[in-house]
Amino acid sequence: MAELNRLRESSGLSRLEVAERIGSTDTTIWRYETGLxxxxxxxxxxxxxxxxxxxxxxxxxxxxxxxxxxxxxxxRHRQALKPGFDSYIGLEAEASVVRCYEPLVVPGLMQTQPYARAVIEATSVTHTPSEVDEKVAVRISRQRLLHGTGGGDPIHLVAVLDEAVLRRQVGGREVMREQLEHLVGLAALPNVEIRVIPFSAGAHAAVDGKFCLLGFPEPDAADLVYLEQAASGLVLEDPEEVRRYTLMFGSLTALAFGTEASAALVAQVAKEL
Structure with a gap:
């Protein structure tokens, strides 16, 4: 940002002096000022x-x-994405914690490529094959966040899934079995929690649909909520709305199996396939 360079020069401070004051390096300050x-x-x-x-x-x-x-x-993929989703991906990349509830399909961050393709092909009724390919590529690329391979620490993901997510055979038996086995592997990661709400739990606070809560590492950064629909996505910043969804997520985790029981159920359903 050129404005940062102007402000620093107006202050009479060197890059090194600024870096020492904020606990950074002069090279980092230079990269900020030059846009790198x-x-x-x-x-x-x-x-x-x-x-x-x-x-x-x-x-x-x-x-x-x-x-x-x-x-x-x-x-660069924004033309293939629904309005609002490119902004969400940017926020997701900055988050330290992602808490999501999914009633129908495995969350995008946890999908195998064949499963992702099956979901995208089923929902992208007006998209060309090349646009489907592009959306699959974006979805798989986002998953670097779970392993820290995109730079920075891995995000902490807490996924609450309805039992229907495990039972719905997306892409056929083999694709579904591979997907469930992938979930079992992800559940073993220290930064991933998977909780399953059984059918026996009945109605609950989120029967209206899925949502994601994003938490950020900066102490003064407020949580955000992302809501996704067929043709668009919406980021909620209002504190009362965020509080409402935070309470909803708490009630969902209270209804769900613990992480060990959830992993066992996922493995059982995979074995049945």
Whole structure:
């Protein structure tokens, strides 16, 4: 961001002096100022404090950082994605914790490629084969977040699944068996929790549909909610809405099996296939 360079020069500070004040390196500051790296909103907040920037100017710079961080590798695929989903992928990439509830299919972060293709082909009724390929590629690429292979620490994923997710044979028996076995493997990771709500639990707070809660590593960053529909996605920032979905997620985990019992059920259904 060129504006960060201007502010630093106006302050009379060197890059090294700024880096020492915010606990970074002069190379990092240089990369921010030249646009080679996109600073996190928390980084911009720290820099503006050093430069004595306050009020609307500070708020605008932090907002610019938020918007810039939404444009990553996925941005070139935005034409193949539903409106709002490219913004979600950007936020997901910045999150430290993702909590999701899925009533019908395995969450995208946990799908095998054959399973993902079967889901996308079934739902992309107006898409060409090349657009389906592109959406599958985006979905699989997002999964680097679980293993930290995209840079940074792996995200912590908590997935609450309805039992219907395990029973619905997406893509046929072999594809489904492979998918369930993949879930068993993911459940063994220290940063992944899978909880299954059994059919016997009956109605619950989220019978209206799926949702995701995103939590971020910055202490002052509020959680967000993502809601997805057939043709669009919506990010909710209102604190009361976020609180409502947080309470809903808590009630779902209370109804669900524990992680060990859930993994055993997934393995059992896979064996049945």
């Amino acid at each position: 790296s996109r600073p996190k909103p928390s980084d911009v907040a720290a820099l503006t404090e050093v430069y004595g920037v306050t009020g609307q100017e500070r708020a605008s710079l932090i907002e610019m950082a938020k918007e810039a961080r939404k444009r990553g590798w996925w941005h």
